[in-house]
Amino acid sequence: LRYSKGQKRETYVRILKAASVQLKKNGSNGIGIANLMREAGLTHGGFYSHFRSRDDLVNKAFAIAMDQTTFRWKKLSANLPANDGLEAIVRAYLCTKHRDNPGDGCALPAFAAQMGRGDKATKKSFSIKLGEMIDLVAAQYTDVPTGEARQLAISAISTMMGAITLARASAGQDLSAEILEAGAKSLTGRKATTPVAEKPYCAAPRGDSVTR
Amino acid sequence: LRYSKGQKRETYVRILKAASVQLKKNGSNGIGIANLMREAGLTHGGFYSHFRSRDDLVNKAFAIAMDQTTFRWKKLSANLPANDGLEAIVRAYLCTKHRDNPGDGCALPAFAAQMGRGDKATKKSFSIKLGEMIDLVAAQYTDVPTGEARQLAISAISTMMGAITLARASAGQDLSAEILEAGAKSLTGRKATTPVAEKPYCAAPRGDSVTR
DNA sequence: TGTACATCAGTGAACGCGCGTTCACTGATGTAC
DNA sequence: TGTACATCAGTGAACGCGCGTTCACTGATGTAC
Numbered sequence: 392l393r394y395s396k397g398q399k400r401e402t403y404v405r406i407l408k409a410a411s412v413q414l415k416k417n418g419s420n421g422i423g424i425a426n427l428m429r430e431a432g433l434t435h436g437g438f439y440s441h442f443r444s445r446d447d448l449v450n451k452a453f454a455i456a457m458d459q460t461t462f463r464w465k466k467l468s469a470n471l472p473a474n475d476g477l478e479a480i481v482r483a484y485l486c487t488k489h490r491d492n493p494g495d496g497c498a499l500p501a502f503a504a505q506m507g508r509g510d511k512a513t514k515k516s517f518s519i520k521l522g523e524m525i526d527l528v529a530a531q532y533t534d535v536p537t538g539e540a541r542q543l544a545i546s547a548i549s550t551m552m553g554a555i556t557l558a559r560a561s562a563g564q565d566l567s568a569e570i571l572e573a574g575a576k577s578l579t580g581r582k583a584t585t586p587v588a589e590k591p592y593c594a595a596p597r598g599d600s601v602t603r
Numbered sequence: 604l605r606y607s608k609g610q611k612r613e614t615y616v617r618i619l620k621a622a623s624v625q626l627k628k629n630g631s632n633g634i635g636i637a638n639l640m641r642e643a644g645l646t647h648g649g650f651y652s653h654f655r656s657r658d659d660l661v662n663k664a665f666a667i668a669m670d671q672t673t674f675r676w677k678k679l680s681a682n683l684p685a686n687d688g689l690e691a692i693v694r695a696y697l698c699t700k701h702r703d704n705p706g707d708g709c710a711l712p713a714f715a716a717q718m719g720r721g722d723k724a725t726k727k728s729f730s731i732k733l734g735e736m737i738d739l740v741a742a743q744y745t746d747v748p749t750g751e752a753r754q755l756a757i758s759a760i761s762t763m764m765g766a767i768t769l770a771r772a773s774a775g776q777d778l779s780a781e782i783l784e785a786g787a788k789s790l791t792g793r794k795a796t797t798p799v800a801e802k803p804y805c806a807a808p809r810g811d812s813v814t815r
Numbered sequence: 816t817g818t819a820c821a822t823c824a825g826t827g828a829a830c831g832c833g834c835g836t837t838c839a840c841t842g843a844t845g846t847a848c
Numbered sequence: 849t850g851t852a853c854a855t856c857a858g859t860g861a862a863c864g865c866g867c868g869t870t871c872a873c874t875g876a877t878g879t880a881c
Contacts, residue, residue, distance in 0.1 A: 395877065399824065417720060420632040424868065436870085437825040445868065493719070499769075504716050507705070507771030508629060518773035545785035546766070550758060553765025557711075559719030561730035573757035607844065611857065636835065648837085649858040657835065 403441045406431045410452040411459070415501045416494040419449050450513075456498035457520035463497075464527050473533035477547070480528065481578045484551045485571045490558045499552045500559070524548060547578050615653045618643045622664040623671070627713045628706040631661050662725075668710035669732035675709075676739050689743035689759070693790045696763045697783045702770045711760075712768045736760060759790050 409430045413422045424445060425435040442448045467483055468476030483489065489496045499521075506517045525544050532540035554574030561567045621642045625634045636657060637647040654660045679695055680688030695701065701708045711733075718729045737756050744752035766786030773779045 518776040542785040546789035549765035550762040553761035564730040573754040577758035
C-alpha cells in the first residue's frame, strides 16, 4: 500500500531476516514463501517485488546468515587475550541455549549439508564465507606457527559444528549435554562448568550485515 | 508379477538399500518414491505393498544406514592395536573418496541435521544408534581412563562428521582437501600423506544389517 | 499551494506442476481337491 | 498328476494437496504543472 523513500528497503531486510531465521531453523527445504511472508507481515504475492525467485532469496539469506556468524565470533573474541577469545567462542557455541535456538544461531549446522548438494558456484561462495570464519578463529591461536593455527582452527570449527549438530539430533536425551561438554573440553582443555555460557551465542540478532 | 517364497523379502531389501543410498546422497527431503522405485526396477504403485508410508520407509532406511556405519567402523578397526584402529577409522572417514561418494558413506552427515528437526521418538532412536558408534570409537582409546576415552570418542566423531560435511560443501575448492587433512591431523597426530586411504570408507556396501 | 496523473509495493485469486497416495486390475505362483 | 480357484506383488491411471509463480488490480505516495 504505502510507498515512501527507504520503505521498500526496510521490507526487503525484514523478509531477509525472517528467511535467515527460518533457514537456520528448518533448512533450505523447510522454507515456504507464504509462511515466510506471513512472518514478515505481508502476503505471498508481494514476494516477487523483492526477489527474482525462491532460489534468489535462499542464496541471499545464506550469505547474510554466514556473515552474522562471523560477526558474532568477532564480537565474542574482541578485546580478549588470544586463548580467552577462543574459549569465549567455543563456550558460546557449545551451550544448551545455542543448541535449543538454531534460528538465532550459527548458519553452518543447517547449511553445510545442503551446500554439499549445490552446484559449483554455491560451493565457491560457501568456501569464501567459511574461509573468513577460519581466519578469524585461527587468529585466536597465537602461540603456534601460522600454518598450525590454521589447521587447528579448521579442526575446531569442524568439531563445534559437528558437536552442535549431534547435540541437536539427540536433544532431550542425556547424551545431548554430554556431547556439548565433550566438544568444549577437547577444544578448551577443560569441561564447561555450566552448559550455558554467560555470553550465549544466540543473543538477540542485530542484523548488522543485513543492512549494508 | 511373480511371487515365490522369499522373493518379497528380496524386493523389500532392494528398496531399502536404494533408499539408504539416496537418503545419504540427497537427504531425507531429496528422496522421491517414483524415483526410488524406478531405481529398484519397479513402478511406484508397488511401494505400498512394502511400506506403510514414505515416513515409514525413511525411518527404516535411517536405522539401517546408521547400522552400516557402525559395522564399517567395526570392520576397519578389527584385529588392530587400539591406536591403529582409531587411525584406520579416521583415515578412511576423512578421505576424498568418502567425501565424493556420500551415497556409499556414513549416514551422519546427511541425517544429523535433519534429526534435529524430528520429534522425540526420532531423537531417541538416533541417540541410541549414535551411542553405539561412540562405544565403538571409545574402545580405540586404551591408554586413558574410561570416562576420558568416551569424551575423546564423542569429540572425534563430531570432528569427523563436521569435517566431511564442510569438505563436501567446499568440494572443488582448495579448501576442501585442507579440511580433510586438518581433521585427520588433529585426530591422529599426523597429516595424512595421501588423502585417499588404502581401505576407503566407502567400499562396496554389503548390506549386512539389511538382511537380518 | 492545489490538482491531475504516474508509479509501484502490496493484495489475493488462480494456475500448474510435482509428488505422495489410492485403487481397480493383472497375471504368475501356491494350494485344494 | 492334473485342474480350478485363491492369493497378492506389482502395474499404471487418477486423485488431491502443497507450493512456487503469475497476474490483474488497488490505493497511497511522489511528481509535474
